[in-house]
Amino acid sequence: MGAIGWAVVAYAATWLLGMPLTLLHELGHAFTALAVGVRRVTVHVGQPPTRRWVLGRLELRLRLLNRPRWAWYGSIETSGEVSAGKAIGAIAAGPFVTAVVLGCLLVLAALVPWPPVLVVWVVAAAVAWQLFVTAVPMRYPRWFGPYAGRVSDGYRIVRLLRSS
Numbered sequence: 001m002g003a004i005g006w007a008v009v010a011y012a013a014t015w016l017l018g019m020p021l022t023l024l025h026e027l028g029h030a031f032t033a034l035a036v037g038v039r040r041v042t043v044h045v046g047q048p049p050t051r052r053w054v055l056g057r058l059e060l061r062l063r064l065l066n067r068p069r070w071a072w073y074g075s076i077e078t079s080g081e082v083s084a085g086k087a088i089g090a091i092a093a094g095p096f097v098t099a100v101v102l103g104c105l106l107v108l109a110a111l112v113p114w115p116p117v118l119v120v121w122v123v124a125a126a127v128a129w130q131l132f133v134t135a136v137p138m139r140y141p142r143w144f145g146p147y148a149g150r151v152s153d154g155y156r157i158v159r160l161l162r163s164s
Contacts, residue, residue, distance in 0.1 A: 028097030039080035
């Protein structure tokens, strides 16, 4: 298979991995929130309608196959109050998990030969973008699809730091 064929495979892999990568990011938030004392966490990934799974205090609402913009959509809902410091830890955990995934992909890229490494690099670029748009404090613009008007994890952290 030539470089163009590998590029097509890379694009397809990025689209198909959008949901699992976003789920990992949201689970970073969720597990940390549960660990710091949040009573219940609901993780949403993908476009409604979603399937529902309950695992103790964690509820997952997932749609496995989505349109491209929705494949990367995720959020969590929590019940129960925690201190600002604990909330900051739970918010930062999502981008931290994304950074760990990116690090693993970069190590993998060093081990995979050319041209299959194109798939790894394209997925790594998508994960780097996810890390950037979640860690940098910003309000998402209209063209961000389901995120339009929401704020990033970085924005939420800055807001909590300013209020405490």
